[in-house]
Amino acid sequence: MINKRGLTPVEFDALPDGLFEYLMVFDQFIEPSGIMYDMHFHTQSLYNTTINNSNLTTEMRKTLKPIDFDFMDILKNPELTAHEKHEKREAEKLEKQSNSVSELGKMIKQMAGGSNGKK
Known part of the structure; x- marks a missing residue:
């Protein structure tokens, strides 16, 4: 009610004690x-559109969830602020990059045999 209609300052002053808190809970x-x-509407809508796609494989249908379409992390982490969510995404991106670089180094060592040609 407060969000949809809005109240003027006079109406706020005229509210009985505790009614504002009740309206906020409502x-x-x-x-x-x-x-x-x-x-919630956006994720469910995209989920339904994707699931009804005939080109989607059966395995992919089983792995999809509506929360996968939450592109702003609003439903996944509602307690975090937008800035905290951004910092978390950046940290995960850096960690993923460092892991991929270390995996690449391990793969190169494995391909080279790790012996530098010496016996």
Whole structure:
């Protein structure tokens, strides 16, 4: 109600004690609106579109979940702020890059035999 209709300052002052808190609980938990509700709709919509694609293999259908389409990490980590989510994604990207470089080094050593041609 507060998010959809908006209240003027006069209406806020006229609210009885505790009604504002009740309205906030109603808006956030009972009748949610806003970004989380929109992301639930978005993820479910993309999930349904993808699952109904005839080119999708059976194995891929089994592995897909609606949460996979949460491109902003809103549903995966609702307790984190946008800045914390960005830092987490950057840290994961750096870790993935360093792991791929170390894996490449191991593969090169393995291909070379690790002996430098000496016996």
